[in-house]
Amino acid sequence: MPRRTATMLASTLMLIALLCAGVLIKAPYSEMSPGPTVNTLGEHDGEPVLQISGHRTYPTDGHLNMTTVRVTSANYRMSLVEAVYGWLARDSKVVPHETLYPNGKTEEESTQENAEEFSQSQESAKVAALKELGIPVNSWVVVSTVVKGSPSEGKLHAGDVIKKVDGTAVKEPSDVAELVTKHKPGQDVVFTIVPAKEQAAAEKEHRTATVTKDVTITTATSNDGGAPRAVVGISAGTDHTFPFTIDIKLADVGGPSAGLMFALGIYDKLTPGSLTGGKFVAGTGTIDDDGTVGPIGGVEMKTVGARDKGAQYFLTPAENCAAAAKDTPDGLTLVKVKTISDALDALEDIRSGNTADLPKCTTKG
Template sequence: MRTIRRLPTDEAGPAPLSPGPPRPRAPLSRGNKLFLAGFFLGLAILVVGNLVHVPFAIMSPGPTMNTLGKVPGEANGSTLISVKGLPTYETEGELSFTTVSVLGGPGFPVDAFDVVWAWLDPSKDVLPVDQVFDPDASSERIAEENAVQMEGSQEEATAVALRALGEPVKTHIEIAEILDEAPGKDALRVGDRIVRVGDTTVTTPDSIRTALQSVRPGEPIEIEVTRAGKPVVADVTTMTGSGGRTALGVILRLDHDFPATVTINAGDVGGPSAGLMFALGIYDKLTPGPLTNGRDIAGTGTIDEEGSVGPIGGIRQKMAGARSGGSEYFLAPVDNCPEVVGHVPSGLEVFAVGTFKDATNVVEGIASGRTSSLPRC
């Protein structure tokens, strides 16, 4: 008979083993140290890059809008250009104005990473913010000026298109806004039509600016306006404007006596650069037969009372936006040609225009398929 001996136990089970001495931790290798240093450096750069605002503006391609079609994104599908008071005709194809998206101005700062990614994208431009925006202007002031410029471009486009059709159009220079700091604000009213400045009869906004230089900033000058159809004459104190020039402290716009009511709904787009395409869209709606013959044509350019097409900013972005929007043809102001050469997107033909007449000739040439003799950049 064998005797079995039991080891001592307690009610909880076998007696625990006593722990041994702690093992020393292995030191980090050089590779691990470099990895951690790189990780935390990258994290710091990421945080700083997203928090630090930099004084640059980024210009990117924006959407296109067909002046012959409906307003994009509107539930009721309203027409972008509508005309009342004159006969209108069916149109085809597209006459689209192009836009540029700008980040980095007042109220919309960009960070370092925004700028780096923009540098890597050939369709974007990075410029010092002071080259794009007035450093002393607020975001509200810039928005107001863009709205006034857009309204002015629509007025001038309407005048040019109607005159091209032989319709009589009389032009007036009107006060659109009076700055709070204008010393003569009590003598002037929004809506005043300026008739005379000093001894100069007003014909254009530039004639007003030139006439004002006959006095020094802070001195008064006699201004004649038409207010509610009646003449008003007042001595208006001037102020110092940009570049130290004499100014009134007002924003001007063109006002016309039109034989028809032309309404343009461009949404939130601001600035003057859609003037040419507005004029073409109005002209097409008021002439028998489609001007484009179904072609998809985009373009850009300011337009003035004489029908001259002026240069614009962001031409590279506008060409890229036009091609992305499906356009095969593009109208560019002739003064923008140096920026066009070498940057035309594949599949886009670019034609140079200097006047509204040039533009209608180019569109008619595209419509007929005869483009070989048309002017190009």
């Protein structure tokens, strides 16, 4: 066989071998890509996303779209070829598998966590919107979760309202841990609670729950790797009652990043006039009860998804601005927001045409 032919054959076989290896070798990466966007002012699967009863609502127009990101499943392993393609593609992002599923988190665990965060984001969106409107919201500290096998198992339950710890009134979830850790492991701590069933009955009957009971729990020693301290095995959170009904109908979505857009949609429906002036505005961002907007993951994918659907403006958490501005889709203006008030001010500029005054994202933030 002539040397040239042999060299070409060897090169071809080597190329085939490399391609096969690229397909067969699995890389420790996952992929993110633009997910669906949903107009919080509109409908999804045939019913309004935001449904409000018991309070006057007003017509809306334009778009206030929440945005999402698709991710590969926990069990999926990308080939080397897919990883390289993802790195080169503009509409996807390849990240280490551990970024999406840390510490070996399973798909089921991730889904459950995302569902819980999504539910909490809806509650915070309602609170933030009503606070911005000056509408009172009743709030209290509750038991969010009870750790299996902990001293609190069987004694405290999710939904119990924590009124006092050792006789000291509890006003914030952080108060609970602060009061418990004043003890040494093995000492008793007394919780004064309204049982979850009593609280639920009181809410249903539109009355204030008055039945309380004291629960004594013997503290254990923490085992989370930090300095040893007294723990009882619960996490505390905040629950609310609203003066009227606000339902958010959106399935198959998880995580906390739609909070800002839900809050703005609620605000728009409860106020006369149009927040957007008919413009197509999309955005993202977590929100807390006080209206502070927090950062999210996958912002580059969300801006691409929003622009593909026709968005002109994208409300961007301040901490995500630098990353989002590195590759802004053509025709999309990134607007920096830190609070719901910032977002409302920006929407006022958008609908009035004063876009030169918008606080725009830059690669520096």
